[in-house]
Amino acid sequence: MIFILKPHATEQDAKQLLDQIEAAGLKPLYMPGVERTVIGAIGDERVLNSLHLDFHPLVDEVKPILSSYKLVSRELYPIDTRVKIGNFAVGGEAFTVIAGPCAVESQQQLDGIADYLTQHKVAAIRGGAYKPRTSPYSFQGLGEEGLKILKATSERSGLPTVSEIVDANDAELMAQYVDCLQIGARNMQNFRLLEAVGKLQTPVLLKRGMSATIEELLLAAEYIVNAGNPNVILCERGIRTYETATRNTLDLNAVAYLKQKTHLPVLVDPSHGTGVRDLVIPLSRAAAAVGADGIIVETHTNPAQALSDGHQNLDPQQFDDLMSSMKPFVEAAGRSL
Numbered sequence: 001m002i003f004i005l006k007p008h009a010t011e012q013d014a015k016q017l018l019d020q021i022e023a024a025g026l027k028p029l030y031m032p033g034v035e036r037t038v039i040g041a042i043g044d045e046r047v048l049n050s051l052h053l054d055f056h057p058l059v060d061e062v063k064p065i066l067s068s069y070k071l072v073s074r075e076l077y078p079i080d081t082r083v084k085i086g087n088f089a090v091g092g093e094a095f096t097v098i099a100g101p102c103a104v105e106s107q108q109q110l111d112g113i114a115d116y117l118t119q120h121k122v123a124a125i126r127g128g129a130y131k132p133r134t135s136p137y138s139f140q141g142l143g144e145e146g147l148k149i150l151k152a153t154s155e156r157s158g159l160p161t162v163s164e165i166v167d168a169n170d171a172e173l174m175a176q177y178v179d180c181l182q183i184g185a186r187n188m189q190n191f192r193l194l195e196a197v198g199k200l201q202t203p204v205l206l207k208r209g210m211s212a213t214i215e216e217l218l219l220a221a222e223y224i225v226n227a228g229n230p231n232v233i234l235c236e237r238g239i240r241t242y243e244t245a246t247r248n249t250l251d252l253n254a255v256a257y258l259k260q261k262t263h264l265p266v267l268v269d270p271s272h273g274t275g276v277r278d279l280v281i282p283l284s285r286a287a288a289a290v291g292a293d294g295i296i297v298e299t300h301t302n303p304a305q306a307l308s309d310g311h312q313n314l315d316p317q318q319f320d321d322l323m324s325s326m327k328p329f330v331e332a333a334g335r336s337l
Helices: 011-023 045-050 107-117 144-157 168-177 191-198 214-226 252-261 270-274 277-290 316-332
Strands: 002-005 027-032 037-042 059-063 083-085 088-090 096-100 124-126 161-164 180-183 204-207 232-236 266-268 294-298
Touching (some): 011 027, 011 037, 096 107, 096 316, 144 161, 144 168, 168 180, 168 191, 180 191, 191 214, 204 214, 214 232, 266 277
Parallel strands (some): 124 161
Antiparallel strands (some): 002 059
């Protein structure tokens, strides 16, 4: 529930109401504005109704939060959230590009990729140190050694890093090495993992599950924000449908819908969304056109020798083509690249 206080209500008045909400076992929210102060309460509606705050002399208007997700809803926070990865704000006027290999393979490999990424306005370099793979015989990543490589590349290139976390027990360890924790499609509803990253302030890139609804994605984000971490970035990475021509079906409908329903920034992953290298560039353009805040793409110095997902990785020339061809689409969407 949202309570809009009367114009003469002071900060102390708001604090007294928030204390009353918290004492009842509800989650209090404080949103001071230029003209009005807004407070909120999240929790058992029966408890909330028993407080009768709608009759309080300082409360001017009461608005229920109708969506099942509260903290990530535009009903509660109508202003777009910006999430900083390093010194770059995701969700601002600049169109975010995050790029790098599917998996960290060696220091030489990652440094080589970083060398050509730094020639463009790339926000961060991605690379998996822990790889959840469908087959137990596939490359599973270098683990902590991969994290150390990411850290060294970041210090050398100045690029912040994004890497996937697969185990709640690794949260604090990974936060020491990387600038943004990615939760992959297979873990979108791993609630213990969501709560673990929610206890940190490290930004989280949350990918939609391959069979997840939009509401389930938003509720997964709600877990993280409710645990105390507001720095969440959503990512549409394609869903599983009956179509077999591409690896997944990239649901750009979801991007436009999410931008209406949530204040969180939304990225698109055209690499996993298609699984086809030649489709990454046109789908990246489409992502910009439909209102995405940015893209995350896979790129490698030699995709043919990549240890993971080489078929969807761009080579350096293709990445150059991506960045140059994206510019008019990004500018048409009112952003800068």
